[in-house]
Amino acid sequence: MAQTVLTEAEKDSLAVFTPRQNAVLETALRLLVEGGGGALTTARIARAANCSKESLYKWFGDRDGLLAAIITYQASKVRVPGTGPLPETAAAFREHLEQFASDLLTVLSGDVSLALNRLAIGQASRDDAHLGRLVLERGRRMIGQRAGVLLEAGRQRGFIRFDSRDAAFRTLYGLVIRDFHVRQLLGDTLLPEEADISAQAKSAIDQFFTLYGTGAETP
Amino acid sequence: MAQTVLTEAEKDSLAVFTPRQNAVLETALRLLVEGGGGALTTARIARAANCSKESLYKWFGDRDGLLAAIITYQASKVRVPGTGPLPETAAAFREHLEQFASDLLTVLSGDVSLALNRLAIGQASRDDAHLGRLVLERGRRMIGQRAGVLLEAGRQRGFIRFDSRDAAFRTLYGLVIRDFHVRQLLGDTLLPEEADISAQAKSAIDQFFTLYGTGAETP
């Protein structure tokens, strides 16, 4: 048997479930988005995915295992975008930050993200918040990773200045997201101005540079 | 029958439910905090509150009405603190803002707030997000009201400058809360530095003044 070398990301995205199981999880995800957490019963999943409940329990153990598998599957689908060449100019760095903010707003307001977060939050009081920790771990990894690399690159090139990268990231997150996420989780409808994600991103990055800029970023 | 004059706030806080109903709702709130949304069944509430299910349905209609009543009851308990005399000096204004930020962090990380938000978010996909809108309306009113008065006072006295009071408030909210709220909703444990609420509040207000200050607030 040939031993192939896989990165961790590839192991995560390919080797966790069989294709058939992935198809079932995809169907479950669609059910979740369409009907909310209440629609995610084992019988409905089995019917919609053309599989048997027996197989569900054989593959995923119990309902909690199935929910965890759904989260893991969704995380394996999302690739971190735009981690390509790091910006070398101030303008490019600002552009990267705006793109990051825009991507973050887009992802968090997506149907799938909202449905999964609602599911995990709704069950956070049971199970020692098992699903919640899973969402945080899987969702935060790519966000924090990409933001960390970006912020560090900006600092080393003198575009921004900060003491704690973690604190700088949390400020960036707050400026970008504000109460956007929680309000959408609660089902609120957005203001017209909030629907313009790129404008929101640009405004937030402007404020971020006011707080953390060195002056080298405004020509 | 003597006609007494009540303010809207007094009507909200006193005249909505009878004392007996308030006691039942208080018990339901305790059950919710202790056991999460799943523990909030009609049978359990009736048993814990020493009342009958028949009374629950007579008073609140159905389960959704009961949940809505719990949210309304909790909102009626929370009084807006510190809306007393408006600050006349820059130092007092900064102090007021820090107190507001500290109160906001304290309230949002409280057991009751987290439990109610989890409940509303978990059901946001059903009922046209009825509970979610109720939480937003009842919870946002006092926060936005207090912050709006404070920001407007600061602007009129020249301590801060902004075009849109709404945008300024959302920025303030983002700087103070960051991902604090969502992470706690998901069951995350806070970092040691995040547990120091007053330090978090002070740091956030410093950043807020950097963005919106006029220079008149730093002597």
Next chain:
DNA sequence: AAAAAGCCGAACCGTACGGTACGGTACGCA
């Protein structure tokens, strides 16, 4: 005092869910 109303505790009903068991079928393999 009698009637009415409000309420409690418990029993009850229909439904829906999580989880299991069973018969039947397609496929890989010796």
Next chain:
DNA sequence: TGCGTACCGTACCGTACGGTTCGGCTTTTT
């Protein structure tokens, strides 16, 4: 050809929940 394995579809079971009904007790009203 026969056997094992994996799977599907369905039926089934126990439980729990939302909601209703009923008998009996207490308080209020007339």
